Amino acid sequence: MLACRQVSKSYRTERGLVTAVAGIDLDVPAGRFTAIIGRSGSGKSTLMAMIGGLSRPSAGSVTVDGTDIWGLSDNALAAFRNEKVGYVFQFASLLPTLRLIDNVALPAMLGRGQGASGTYARAAGLLERLGLGAYLDAYPAEISAGEQRRVAIARALINDPSILLADEPTSDLDEQTEIEIMDVLRAVNREVGTTLVLVTHNLALAGQAQQIVHIANGALVA
Amino acid sequence: MRLLASLALQNLGRRRARSFLLIAAVAIGSGVVFTGATLMRSIDDSMAVGFTRLGADMMVAPEGALTNITAALLTVEPTDLVLDADVLAKARLASIARAAPQKIVRVEHSGIGSHHELVDLIGIDPARDFTIQPWLREKLNRELRAGDVILGVGRDAPLGSQLLIFGKSHVVYGKLGRTGVGTHERGIFMSFATLDALAASMPQRPAVLAPGKVSGFLVELAPGATALQARFAILSAVRGVKVVTGESSLSGIRQGLAALLKGILALMMLMFASMAVMVSVLFSAIVTERRGELGMLKAIGARRSQIVGMMVVEAVIATGVGGVLGVTLGILVMRFYERSLVYYLENIGVPFVWLDLPRTVAFAAAAIGLAAAIGALGAFYPAWRASRRDAYDLVRGEG
Ligand SMILES: Nc1ncnc2c1ncn2[C@@H]1O[C@H](COP(=O)(O)OP(=O)(O)O)[C@@H](O)[C@H]1O
Ligand SMILES: [Mg+2]
Numbered sequence: 339m340l341a342c343r344q345v346s347k348s349y350r351t352e353r354g355l356v357t358a359v360a361g362i363d364l365d366v367p368a369g370r371f372t373a374i375i376g377r378s379g380s381g382k383s384t385l386m387a388m389i390g391g392l393s394r395p396s397a398g399s400v401t402v403d404g405t406d407i408w409g410l411s412d413n414a415l416a417a418f419r420n421e422k423v424g425y426v427f428q429f430a431s432l433l434p435t436l437r438l439i440d441n442v443a444l445p446a447m448l449g450r451g452q453g454a455s456g457t458y459a460r461a462a463g464l465l466e467r468l469g470l471g472a473y474l475d476a477y478p479a480e481i482s483a484g485e486q487r488r489v490a491i492a493r494a495l496i497n498d499p500s501i502l503l504a505d506e507p508t509s510d511l512d513e514q515t516e517i518e519i520m521d522v523l524r525a526v527n528r529e530v531g532t533t534l535v536l537v538t539h540n541l542a543l544a545g546q547a548q549q550i551v552h553i554a555n556g557a558l559v560a
Numbered sequence: 561m562r563l564l565a566s567l568a569l570q571n572l573g574r575r576r577a578r579s580f581l582l583i584a585a586v587a588i589g590s591g592v593v594f595t596g597a598t599l600m601r602s603i604d605d606s607m608a609v610g611f612t613r614l615g616a617d618m619m620v621a622p623e624g625a626l627t628n629i630t631a632a633l634l635t636v637e638p639t640d641l642v643l644d645a646d647v648l649a650k651a652r653l654a655s656i657a658r659a660a661p662q663k664i665v666r667v668e669h670s671g672i673g674s675h676h677e678l679v680d681l682i683g684i685d686p687a688r689d690f691t692i693q694p695w696l697r698e699k700l701n702r703e704l705r706a707g708d709v710i711l712g713v714g715r716d717a718p719l720g721s722q723l724l725i726f727g728k729s730h731v732v733y734g735k736l737g738r739t740g741v742g743t744h745e746r747g748i749f750m751s752f753a754t755l756d757a758l759a760a761s762m763p764q765r766p767a768v769l770a771p772g773k774v775s776g777f778l779v780e781l782a783p784g785a786t787a788l789q790a791r792f793a794i795l796s797a798v799r800g801v802k803v804v805t806g807e808s809s810l811s812g813i814r815q816g817l818a819a820l821l822k823g824i825l826a827l828m829m830l831m832f833a834s835m836a837v838m839v840s841v842l843f844s845a846i847v848t849e850r851r852g853e854l855g856m857l858k859a860i861g862a863r864r865s866q867i868v869g870m871m872v873v874e875a876v877i878a879t880g881v882g883g884v885l886g887v888t889l890g891i892l893v894m895r896f897y898e899r900s901l902v903y904y905l906e907n908i909g910v911p912f913v914w915l916d917l918p919r920t921v922a923f924a925a926a927a928i929g930l931a932a933a934i935g936a937l938g939a940f941y942p943a944w945r946a947s948r949r950d951a952y953d954l955v956r957g958e959g
Pocket of ligand 2: 382383384428505506
């Protein structure tokens with residue numbers, strides 16, 4: 339269960355205070371597929387970052403499974419990001435100096451008390467399921483953008499998160515690749531029961547969600 | 561964590577030229593500091609020349625004897641003037657803890673060294689000596705006995721081998737370490753009995769080889785006694801002697817050098833300070849350049865300590881390698897210039913002795929440790945500041 343209460347974010351800029359998100363209330367029950375839509379600059383990414391523990395709200399609260407995440411200590415918040423959330427960015431986000439298998443294993447290796455051999459077996463299994471079994475030892479620069487995004491999804495899944503946050507994961511990819519990636523995300527949602535929050539401007543995609551959240555100028559549109 | 565450590569290493573490898581420059585700069589800095597400190601201590605130690613280094617506080621010699629204290633020879637010059645072997649014992653001076661008598665004979669045509677070489681034969685009383693035997697670097701596994709000789713470091717003969725002095729056979733019992741004290745380096749040491757036994761073979765019998773006579777004493781002060789007190793006590797109790805203290809010897813040169821060395825020390829401090837500033841400026845830039853990656857790490861759950869640790873490890877590897885290289889370079893440079901340096905110093909009257917190994921190793925470790933510490937400190941602050949930022953800001957390239 340994910341709940342935002344009057345969550346807001348303002349940035350201090352040279353042009354004065356810019357309010358990216360202005361008091362959003364949002365509830366997403368566990369296991370649901372929720373789509374967030376809205377024009378560019380409406381505050382979707384900022385909201386996602388606040389939900390994922392990546393950006394501290396200026397006001398309001400984000401509660402995940404009963405825990406007010408922005409009330410947590412630095413280390414507890416790091417553990418939250420590490421264990422509870424899988425985050426798929428809008429852009430390439432793999433570490434270029436690590437092999438694909440290392441990139442996928444990294445979140446598990448950062449966390450506490452997981453054996454390396456088990457972790458690497460899991461990472462290899464995930465990459466295989468996503469059709470990248472032949473590239474375990476390759477580096478990010480050696481594969482295509484769509485394949486890189488799939489590796490990022492594998493990385494997001496390595497710690498069995500309860501929430502998968504995907505911020506326009508397919509915006510820079512061709513249509514066929516977009517469909518493949520969306521299939522992967524929806525399969526995870528359906529088969530494992532992982533809560534999926536997806537930002538997209540593809541209305542057809544959004545139409546498949548169980549819940550659609552429309553944002554304009556940092557606020558919900560009824 | 562292995563992955564973070566390998567990330568740190570790979571980051572260094574990603575910017576070869578920059579890493580190389582950083583390592584080179586740190587190598588130069590720590591090399592200069594290590595070399596400077598080692599030379600400085602070596603020179604300073606070497607300046608504390610003479611019998612003070614041998615463990616004595618002063619020397620008592622016949623009044624008329626030439627005591628050459630300007631050059632490396634910091635012992636009594638062999639003369640015909642002698643003292644009674646029991647003068648100090650009879651005087652019963654409270655300020656003297658120990659006094660080691662010595663008989664020094666300078667001979668020619670002894671069969672040692674080149675034909676005309678002047679060789680100092682030095683008689684000691686093994687039971688009372690405290691300035692020669694502590695310097696034994698190697699010796700036979702038995703007591704010193706009649707017919708045995710001990711060689712200064714400047715003379716080479718295998719342990720246990722035969723040595724002919726005035727045609728008489730002697731056994732090389734031991735060899736001294738390097739002390740920098742002239743007579744020690746070239747001298748041949750033996751018990752009084754061994755030296756006396758040689759008298760008959762000499763062209764004329766030196767006065768000091770008469771029984772009950774010595775050339776002088778090396779004196780150790782009683783605890784709490786000052787050199788001034790002892791000197792006064794000796795001069796008022798014993799007639800016909802002079803007292804030489806070690807400190808006075810090269811104090812003028814020493815003071816000048818001490819000032820110079822302080823200057824060098826200040827320069828070294830500045831060098832380290834500028835190295836620290838350089839490393840922290842560089843790592844501020846590196847952290848800024850890599851904030852997207854740091855943000856990504858933070859986003860997938862890296863703790864602040866892991867992010868800071870990764871950057872610090874990266875810096876410590878670079879500056880630590882620089883430190884090791886610098887020390888290695890410093891050792892090579894010192895080896896290379898050793899000959900001319902030693903020659904120069906000995907020309908101005910300073911017998912040069914390298915710093916002992918344990919302290920050299922300690923200096924090397926300190927130089928490398930300081931270099932690594934500078935890396936750690938230089939990287940810590942920018943990394944710590946970046947790690948405080950929101951992951952999202954870092955990923956977006958802010959912060
Ligand atoms: N770090 C920032 N500093 C200043 N303004 C920002 C910052 N991040 C986002 N914004 C502004 O907040 C608004 C919302 O941005 P964002 O959440 O990225 O929108 P979306 O993802 O819907 O395109 C935009 O006007 C954007 O310019
Ligand atoms: Mg966005």
